[in-house]
Amino acid sequence: MGEVKSGEKTRVLVVGATGYLGKRIVRACLAEGHETYVLQRPEIGLDIEKIQLLFSFKKLGARLLEASFSDHQSLVSAVKLVDVVVSTMSGVHFRSHNILVQLKLVEAIKEAGNIKRFLPSEFGMDPPRMGHALPPGRETFDQKMEVRHAIEAAGIPYTYVVGACFAAYFAGNLSQMGILLPPRKTANIYGDGNVKVVFADEDDIAKYTAKALDDPRTVNKTVYIRPQDNVLTQNELVKIWEKLTGNELEKTNIAAEDFLANIEQMEIPHQAGLGHFFHIFYEGCLTDHEVGEDEEASSLYPDVKYKRMDDYLRIFI
Numbered sequence: 001m002g003e004v005k006s007g008e009k010t011r012v013l014v015v016g017a018t019g020y021l022g023k024r025i026v027r028a029c030l031a032e033g034h035e036t037y038v039l040q041r042p043e044i045g046l047d048i049e050k051i052q053l054l055f056s057f058k059k060l061g062a063r064l065l066e067a068s069f070s071d072h073q074s075l076v077s078a079v080k081l082v083d084v085v086v087s088t089m090s091g092v093h094f095r096s097h098n099i100l101v102q103l104k105l106v107e108a109i110k111e112a113g114n115i116k117r118f119l120p121s122e123f124g125m126d127p128p129r130m131g132h133a134l135p136p137g138r139e140t141f142d143q144k145m146e147v148r149h150a151i152e153a154a155g156i157p158y159t160y161v162v163g164a165c166f167a168a169y170f171a172g173n174l175s176q177m178g179i180l181l182p183p184r185k186t187a188n189i190y191g192d193g194n195v196k197v198v199f200a201d202e203d204d205i206a207k208y209t210a211k212a213l214d215d216p217r218t219v220n221k222t223v224y225i226r227p228q229d230n231v232l233t234q235n236e237l238v239k240i241w242e243k244l245t246g247n248e249l250e251k252t253n254i255a256a257e258d259f260l261a262n263i264e265q266m267e268i269p270h271q272a273g274l275g276h277f278f279h280i281f282y283e284g285c286l287t288d289h290e291v292g293e294d295e296e297a298s299s300l301y302p303d304v305k306y307k308r309m310d311d312y313l314r315i316f317i
Contacts, residue, residue: 010214013037013065015089015105016098018050019059020089021123021166024206029086034211037082040064061076069101075108079115084213089121098142103150110154117157119213120147123205124284125276126162126222128148133251134260134275136268161209161297163224164200170280173197174241175234177277182316183239186222187249190281191256193235198286201307202223208297208304217295219255224291225296227306234281240310242316247313256282 012029016022017038029036036153038057044050058064067074076129079085087105102120109115122144130141151158165171174187175177175197208225212218232240242248259282263274279285298306 007034007035007082011035011037011260012082012084012086012210012213013039013082014079015039015085015087015145016042016121017088018053018091019088021228021243023053023057024203025086025088025209026062027060027201027209028206029213030057030060030062031207034084034210034214036062037065037078038062039078040066041068043070056224063144069104071107072104072111075105076111079105079108079112081132082117084117084119085109085115086119086209086213087121088123091121091124091144095142097202099140099147102147106150106154106156109156115156117159117213117219118151119161119209120144120151120161122160123166123209124162124164125279126160126224129285129289130279134203134263135271137272139242139277140272159212159218160222161205161212161225162222163226164198164205164230165280165286166205166315167199167201167307167309170197171237171312172316173311175277175281177273182313183228183249184247185250187238188252189234189238189253190277192253193238193251194233195281196231196233196249196287197237197280197284198226199230199232199237199309199312200227203256204306205302208301211301211304212295212297215300217300222294223297223300224294225297226287229308230306231287232309237309241313244310244313 010035014026017026023033026036026038040054045209087102089102109118122149127144128143133141138225173180176183176188184299212223224236263271
């Protein structure tokens with residue numbers, strides 16, 4: 001399990017390629033010049049949109065590999081054809097929740113014995129720091145840690161990409177729950193609104209992932225996505241919107257105890273989402289620690305001209 005030789009194209013298999021982030025990572029890998037493979041699972045069935053998306057990747061130059069999580073040897077065969085595996089299996093409660101399915105992928109990688117790097121599905125809060133997280137949202141972090149432990153126990157080289165809020169879910173709506181577009185008149189502010197949060201365009205997350213996956217500097221490390229200009233408080237994000245529109249919103253500050261007051265009466269997906277919001281906007285879990293001996297993506301790859309949130313929000317005007 002060594003690094004890819006200089007000058008050779010890295011062969012990358014993307015698992016979960018038809019998903020929200022996966023499709024972006026496929027395109028980013030192709031743009032980066034990687035020899036890109038996409039797992040095509042029979043479980044996709046009659047989902048015509050996913051089938052068409054897979055074949056759109058093929059038109060762009062990706063190669064489709066048929067394999068199933070219910071067929072171990074098919075996974076082993078697929079893994080043997082590549083150098084790096086990137087998983088983007090969904091781990092959120094309002095979509096499909098498939099984090100532990102990755103354990104089957106770990107077993108296939110272990111048996112194949114040729115993989116130089118595995119990037120499991122992470123991309124959000126850093127799981128080792130979330131042992132205190134509120135249930136049921138803590139399940140996501142516990143399961144990600146279970147996958148990490150399996151990877152490391154098997155001696156598989158890894159890179160964990162973490163650390164940012166997806167802009168489409170947290171920035172375009174000014175971090176309001178229950179909507180995805182900017183509010184026009186009023187906005188809820190969590191606490192005093194001065195906790196630092198990290199926002200990132202999903203396409204930039206994909207670009208950083210495509211660069212980090214075979215970078216010798218990131219092997220067996222965590223890569224934090226923390227672009228300096230996108231480390232903002234909620235108040236700062238709202239002010240950017242107000243400046244763009246010339247319209248001041250009516251703001252309501254929500255105390256922590258009020259934010260969590262009715263959590264137990266909510267459906268499980270809403271409980272999980274509320275808990276995650278609490279850790280991000282009240283506790284500051286994305287910014288309450290230094291990168292330390294790990295790496296930060298925008299510093300490693302200054303050639304990626306990441307999208308600032310003022311530019312991101314312009315599309316909504």
